[in-house]
Amino acid sequence: MPRLRRRCLAGTSALALLITAAACSSSDDEASVVVPSPAAKAAGLCRDLHGQLPEKVDGLERTDPGPTSELTAGWGDPAIILRCGVERPPKMIDTTYAGKNSVDVNGVAWLLQKHDDGSYTFTTGARLAYVEVTLPAERAGGGLSPLTDFAAPIKKTIPKGIA
Secondary structure, eight states, X not given: OHHHHHHHHHHHHHHHHHHHHHHHSOSSOOOBOOOOOXXXXXXXXXXXXXXXXXXXXXXXXXXXXXXXOTTXXXXXXTTEEEEEEEOOOHHHHOHHHHHHSEEEETTEEEEEEEOTTSOEEEEEOSBSSEEEEXXXXXXXXXXXXXXXXXXXXXXXXXXXXXX
């Protein structure tokens, strides 16, 4: 009887290890992002934006990241990632920083943040929901051109105001 019990325990341990390994491995190279948790009003605006987002950005096909959400979208590989309903970046409050690091692209104001790895994060300002676009280092050489593809949908769906 003790022999049978050891086999069952060994089998159970092997099954648990297999399940854990399967849960931790990815079946593809799909980008993944943290989905924002905005207030209800901002979430509604973000859903409206999601329906207006282009199929191509800067010539790149849409490849939405996981988990699937109306608050996130992506284009290309490595992906340009859009997240809607993010928190206001702390640097946006710093008027000295924001004044030196803001750009206007086709009527949409963006706060620019350059990261040590060469990537950039742009966050809209003066809108009722904050929209964040991250350009990986491999895509940052094109300058602000991806932001031009977002201007019309943002202006159409996310009204000006303070979130």
